[in-house]
Amino acid sequence: MTTVEMLIQTIINGILLGGIYACFGIGLSLLWGVMRVGNFAHGAIAFIGTYLFYGLLTSFGIDPILSMLLPIPLFLVIGVILYRLILNPVYIRVRPEDFEMSAMLSTFGLALAIESILSLKWGTDILTIPSSSLKYLRGTSITFGPIFITSQGLLSLSLAVSSMVLLHLFLTKTYLGLAIRAVSQNREMARALGANIQNIWLLATGIACILASMAGIAMSLTYAFYPQGYIIWNIKAFIVVTLGGLGSMVGMFLGGLILGISENLAMTLLPSFFSSFFPHINVLPLGFRDVTALLIFLIILLIRPQGLLGRGS
Amino acid sequence: MLNVHEINVFYGQFQALWNVSLDVQKGEIVALIGSNGAGKTTTLKTIMKILTPRSGYIEFEGERLDNVPPHLIVEKGISYVPQGRGLFPYMSVLDNLKMGAYTQHARKKLEENLEHVFSLFPVLKERKKQLAGTLSGGEQQMLSIGRALMSNPKLLLLDEPSEGLAPIIVQKLFEVIIRLNKEEGVTILLVEQNVHRTLEIADRAYCLEAGRVRLSGRCSDLIENELVKKVYMGI
Numbered sequence A: 001m002t003t004v005e006m007l008i009q010t011i012i013n014g015i016l017l018g019g020i021y022a023c024f025g026i027g028l029s030l031l032w033g034v035m036r037v038g039n040f041a042h043g044a045i046a047f048i049g050t051y052l053f054y055g056l057l058t059s060f061g062i063d064p065i066l067s068m069l070l071p072i073p074l075f076l077v078i079g080v081i082l083y084r085l086i087l088n089p090v091y092i093r094v095r096p097e098d099f100e101m102s103a104m105l106s107t108f109g110l111a112l113a114i115e116s117i118l119s120l121k122w123g124t125d126i127l128t129i130p131s132s133s134l135k136y137l138r139g140t141s142i143t144f145g146p147i148f149i150t151s152q153g154l155l156s157l158s159l160a161v162s163s164m165v166l167l168h169l170f171l172t173k174t175y176l177g178l179a180i181r182a183v184s185q186n187r188e189m190a191r192a193l194g195a196n197i198q199n200i201w202l203l204a205t206g207i208a209c210i211l212a213s214m215a216g217i218a219m220s221l222t223y224a225f226y227p228q229g230y231i232i233w234n235i236k237a238f239i240v241v242t243l244g245g246l247g248s249m250v251g252m253f254l255g256g257l258i259l260g261i262s263e264n265l266a267m268t269l270l271p272s273f274f275s276s277f278f279p280h281i282n283v284l285p286l287g288f289r290d291v292t293a294l295l296i297f298l299i300i301l302l303i304r305p306q307g308l309l310g311r312g313s
Numbered sequence B: 001m002l003n004v005h006e007i008n009v010f011y012g013q014f015q016a017l018w019n020v021s022l023d024v025q026k027g028e029i030v031a032l033i034g035s036n037g038a039g040k041t042t043t044l045k046t047i048m049k050i051l052t053p054r055s056g057y058i059e060f061e062g063e064r065l066d067n068v069p070p071h072l073i074v075e076k077g078i079s080y081v082p083q084g085r086g087l088f089p090y091m092s093v094l095d096n097l098k099m100g101a102y103t104q105h106a107r108k109k110l111e112e113n114l115e116h117v118f119s120l121f122p123v124l125k126e127r128k129k130q131l132a133g134t135l136s137g138g139e140q141q142m143l144s145i146g147r148a149l150m151s152n153p154k155l156l157l158l159d160e161p162s163e164g165l166a167p168i169i170v171q172k173l174f175e176v177i178i179r180l181n182k183e184e185g186v187t188i189l190l191v192e193q194n195v196h197r198t199l200e201i202a203d204r205a206y207c208l209e210a211g212r213v214r215l216s217g218r219c220s221d222l223i224e225n226e227l228v229k230k231v232y233m234g235i
Helices: A003-035 A042-058 A064-069 A072-093 A096-122 A131-137 A153-175 A175-185 A187-192 A196-223 A227-245 A249-277 A290-303 B040-047 B072-077 B093-102 B104-108 B108-119 B120-128 B137-149 B169-186 B197-199 B226-231
Strands: A142-144 A148-149 B004-011 B014-024 B028-034 B055-060 B076-083 B155-159 B187-192 B204-209 B212-218
Touching: A003 A042, A003 A148, A003 A153, A003 A175, A003 A227, A003 A249, A042 A064, A042 A072, A042 A096, A042 A131, A042 A196, A042 A227, A064 A131, A064 B226, A072 A096, A072 A196, A096 A227, A131 A153, A148 A153, A153 A196, A153 A249, A175 A187, A175 A196, A175 B093, A175 B187, A187 A196, A196 A227, A227 A249, A227 A290, A227 B226, A249 A290, A249 B055, B004 B040, B014 B028, B014 B055, B014 B212, B028 B040, B028 B197, B040 B155, B040 B187, B055 B072, B055 B104, B072 B076, B093 B137, B104 B108, B104 B204, B108 B120, B108 B137, B108 B169, B120 B137, B120 B197, B137 B155, B137 B169, B169 B187, B187 B197
Parallel strands: B028 B187, B028 B204, B076 B155, B155 B187
Antiparallel strands: A142 A148, B004 B014, B004 B055, B204 B212
C-alpha cells in the first residue's frame, strides 16, 4: 500500500466514522435547540439501542433490519419517560435561569442509571455484533485495488444519512416539524400562535431518543461497545454539534466528517512523526484519538466560537 | 368584546400594572399610549396570557379567559403582533405565515388566507422563500401582521408596529391598519409611541402612566386635552 493509498483509506474510514458522529449529534442538537437541554444521557440512550439490537440479533436471531426497527416504539416510550419523569418536573420546579444546568445534571444521573442497568443485563465485557448474525446484510467489502470499504461501514453511514434526511423532511414538510422549529426560534411567539409547548417538547424528546437508538445501532455495526463506552460518544456528539454550529444540520454533518477524518489522519500520521523524534515510540496509545478530537475542538472554538456554519448566539 | 377588569400584574416584587381596566368594543380601534415602562406591553402580554395577573380578570366575548391555556388564546380569535415583531428569523416567509395558521380551523383555510395576506402585502409573495431574518424592517413588520392575520382574528393586538421604521413606511403601515379595521372588520388594540398619528386613526384611547390608567376617552376629545398635548405630544 502506497502512502497515497493509505491516506485515501484513512480518509474513507474517517468519513464513515464522521457519519456515526453526526448521527449521534442530530438527536442531541434537536433537544438542545428546542428545549435547551444538553442531554448527557443521549449516548446512554443510544447504547440501549445498541444492546437491544445486539440482544435481538444474538439471543433471538431476529432479522437484522427488523432488529433495527422493532425497538423504535420503545424509544418513543423512553422519550416520554425522559420528558415526564425528568425534564418536565425539572422545568416546573427550578427557576428558568437554572433550567439548563439542572436539566443537564439530571440527564447525567439518568446516564449513570442506564449504564448500571446495561451492565446488570449484559455485563461489562467489550462486545461486538457478530457479523454472522447480520445475515444478508453482511456482504463483502467493496474494494478498489488495495482500498476497501466494509459493507458494515457503508451500512452505518447510510443509517446515519437516512436518519438525517428523514429528520430534515419531518422538520420542513410537516406542521409539527414547523412547530418544532418555531419553538426553538421563539418559544413565546410559537405559543401565542397556538403551539402547545409541552407537547412539542414531548415530541422532540421522543424523536431525539429514536435518533439516539439509530446512532447506537450505526455505531455497533463497526465498533465494539461496553456499558461505559457511551461517555466518549456522548462527548464526541457534543463536539460535533458545537463544531457544526447549533441549528445547522449540514454544519453538523461537516463537523462529524472533520472530526472523523482528522482523528483517523492523526492516528495514521502521528506515529511516524513521533518516531522521528523519539525512536523508541512506534505505536501511539489509542487515547490519542480523543486527544486529537479535543484539540481540534479547542482550535475551532478559538477561531469560530459560533461553530463552522453557526448562526451566532 | 374585550374587557380587562382591574388587573394587577407583577414582575417578581415589582408591580407593573395597578388596577388597570379597559374595554374594546367590536369594530373599534382602541389605542394604548404612554411613555416607556408605563405598562402598555405588559397589558398586551397579560391579555395573551404570557403574563398572569395576580388579581383581576380578562373577558373576551363574554367568556373569562382565566382557565384558557396560553396556546389556546389564538383559537378564541385574538392575534398578537409583539414588539420587535417576534418573527422566526431562520424560517422562510412562507413558513412564518404557515405558523400563523397553526390552529386546526385556521389550517383548513390556509390557502385562502395566504392569498389574502399576499394581496394585502404583495412584497411577501415575492419574498416567500427568503428567510424572515433577512427582510427589511418594514417587510418584517408586514410579515408579523400578515402572520397574525393567518388565524382569522376577531381582535388584533399590535405592539408598537411603527417602531424603528422610516416615516414613509409608517405612513403605509397606518393605512394598512385603517384598511384592516374599516374593510375587514378587524377590531384593533394598538400600542403606540407615535401618539399624534395614533390619536388621529383610533376611536378611543387609554393613557397609561406608571402602570395606571391616567386618562381615557374618545380620541377627538383627547387630542384637544391640555395634559395629553403637554405630556405625550410635547406641544
